[in-house]
Amino acid sequence: MENVDEEQLKRMCANTAVSAVVTIITCILRMRAKRKRISSCTKEEKIQKIYCREAHFKRVLEGYSDSCRSYIRMRPSAFFKLAAVMKENGLLEDSRHVQVEEQLAMFLSIVGHKTKNRIIRTEFIRSGETVSRYFNKVLQAMNGLRDRYMKQAPNEVPAEIANNPNYFPYFKDCIGMIDGTHVDAVLPSNLVARFRGRKGVTQNVLAACTPNKLFTYVLAGWGGAANDYRILQDALxxxxxxGLRVYDGKYYLCDAGYTTMPDFISPYRGVRYHLKEHTGRTPKNRKELFNLRHSSLRSKIECTFGILKNRFKILSAKPNYPFPTQVDIVLACTVLHNFIAIEDPDDDILNENIDIDEDNGEVTNDDDSSVVDYTQTRTQREEDERNEWKELRDQIAWAMWVDYCAKYNGGNTMESGLA
Structure with missing residues (x-):
């Protein structure tokens, strides 16, 4: 009796498996037939689609003097250079129906204007699935350009500091600036609380840049409620x-949301700092002068953030993508920013006057011999070590003040307004 039941059970399982396979095959065939019906068209219709697509692309590139920059957020020379770099490095290739240039144009229109899939589908006469597929392909390809166009800060004096008497020799050991910015995010309801901060639901992005407005490091994906200093510790x-690269004796400039500590110098607290606060007023003491020049130099990263968000509107909207994709979009946009700055330094957007949003709340370098290693387990840095860097800040401030007074105050170093 048991043998009979076992045989029946085996037959039932086999029949069930066969039915499942038949059902799956039937569904696949029906989907293919439906897709074929949707995409099928006459030869004349196919020719008309190709003609309309080519005409659209020609209007983008040649329609009027500003059409290319307006549509894909870069000039034609930079666009074709980007396509060539993608092909040369095997990051993108022409498919049977979609060339690399069209793949890039669709992607750039989406990130440049936060264009909806259905709009791109209409403009390029492609299916929504095709638009989505190539958006993700280009997004992945951008990661392949990161090592080429986003290099960590070199251990040398930036030309913008060396050639400016307001900065040199005082900031001769500064290799860049760090700051955070918020990018709109869309998340499942169970994660919203972790990403909700004073600027809404965002991801908090840490970045470092050089005075010539090139990103040297970007860490995206932290919740908008996260503290800037905590994100910096993660980067280190x-x-x-x-991780963020630092060197012995070198430092980054940071705002008051961070603290003065080894390799990072923040402004004096409780002293006028933002450039607008100094308008129409002259420094009365070393701390005000230091904060003024510190703010002037560190504002380069705020300007860089402004250019980035001005070019890629998707960073100022709520993108309807899975969160990992939203993080990749931020990284891709920073790589594209660097690409344009390097390959087309006369780009109009890059050289526009950007209103800096001052937040009043709180070549390859292969020599790593002097890079500071933060990966080893260690106790909290001693207070006297931080005091050494505060003393360095005081020395810089005094040297600035002495030179400033010699030039404008007849050598009188008398100060006022110091607490």
Missing amino acids: SRPQPY
């Missing part, structure tokens, strides 16, 4: 090449 704790 990551092993190279994934």
Whole structure:
């Protein structure tokens, strides 16, 4: 009796498996037939689609003097250079129906204007699935350009500091600036609380840049409620090449949301800092002068953020993509920013006057011998070590003040307004 039941059970399982396979095959065939019916068209219709697509692309590139920059957020020379770099490095290739230039144009229109899939589908006469597929392909390809166009700050004096008497020799050991910016995010309801901060639901992005407005490091994906200093500690704790690179004796300038500590110098607290606060007023003491020049130099990163968001409107909207894709979009946009700055330094958007949003709330370098290693387990840095860097800040401020007074105050170094 048991043998009979076992045989029946085996037959039932086999029949069920066969039915499942038949059902799956039937569904696949029906989907293919439906897709074929949707995409099928006469030869004349196909020719008309190709003609309309080519005409659209020609209007983008040649329609009027500003059409290319307006549509894909860069000039034709930079666009074709980007396509060539993608092909040369095997990051993108022409498919049977979609060339690399069209793949890039669709992607750039989406990130440049936060264009909906259905709009791109209409403009390029492609299916929504095709638009989505190539958007993701180009997004992945952008990661392949990161090592080429986003290099960590070199251990040398930036030309913008060396050639400016307001900065040199005072900031001769500064290799860049760091700051955070918020990018709109869309998340599942169970994660919203972690990403909701004073600027809404956002991801908090840490970045470092040089005075010539090139990003040297970007860490995206932290929740908008996260503290800037905590994100910096995460960046420092990551092993190279994934962590923020620092060097012995060198430092980044940071705002008051951070603290003065080894390798990072923030402004004096409780002293006028933002450039608008100094308008129409002259410094009365070393701290005000230091904060003025610190703010002037560090504002380069705020200007860089402004250019980035002005070019890629998707960063100022709520993108309807999975969160990992939203993080990749931020990284891709920063890589594209660097690409344009390097390949087309006369780009109009790059050289526009950007209103800096001052937040009043709180060549390859292969020599790593002097890179500071933050990955080893260590106790909290001693207070006297931080005091050494505060003393360095005081020395810089005094040297500035002496030279300033010699030039404008007849050598009188008398100060006022110091607490």
